[in-house]
Amino acid sequence: MPEASTRDTTAPAQPATGPRRFTLRQRIVLRIIIWAGYWVIRLIGPTLRVCISYEEGAQETLDQRPLVVSFWHSCMIPATYICRDMGVRVMSSYSYDGEYMGRIIRKFGFVAVKGSSSRNAVRALLGLRRALTEGWTVAFTLDGPRGPRHKVKPGPVALGRSTGVPLSMFHVAVDRAWVLNSWDRMMIPMPFSRVLLRFGKLIHVPAHVTDEDVERYTAELQASLDRVCEFAEANVNRVGTSQFPYQKSR
Secondary structure, eight states, rough: OOOOOOOOOOOOEEEEEOOSOOOHHHHHHHHHHHHHHHHHHHHHHGGGGEEEOOOTTTTTTTTTTEEEEEEOOGGOOOOOOHHTTTOEEEESSSSHHHHHHHHHHHHOOOEEOOOOOSHHHHHHHHHHHHHHTTTEEEEEETTTTHHHHHHHOOOHHHHHHHOOOEEEEEEEEEEEEOOOOOTTEEEEEEOOOOOEEEEOOOOOTTHHHHHHHHHHHHHHHHHHHEEEEHHHHHGGGGSSSSSSOOOOOO
């Protein structure tokens, strides 16, 4: 079960409003999706058998902060439960999908910062930078909101360079899951599934790096995410053994 630790849950999870208005039908569907998504995570989450694994040089605890954390969009559901009530700031897009995901994760103690790689990116990055200077961890679903799947974007490296905060990354593998027929192959863990969350080695981006160096660090982040993804998927069936013990519940 997920790792026990002391959390600071005092961060205000204020609703974020977007520039568009949804139709009445969209608002009704949105409300249904939000509550259905919330209860799926709330009911399945406590049944998951979780192991958290760290590469050498990775962050030392699940709730270490501040960090710039990256992971793939397909991991949103198990990651939301495992990392709940930590006050993590997450970039949330203005799309319809981004709206309901943003509202669901707020119910689990996350704080949505509006923006995406295609709309209001500068505003969102400034909000995330402010959160880092205040000592909070920020997180990116790097291939969201619409892909391409498993392709790193430069936002985390830019934040790391401007703030001096190290980059972290993880992947969540699930041994038994429903996989949606969507661009991201979103995973919904089946009850009592084994789950392996693997963190990669921290990446430190110096403030003085050139644009060419930024490309190199972005490639390093891509390689790190690919590596932890491969490791987690290859070892998730070993969760519960002496090498990959279950975490204590919290």
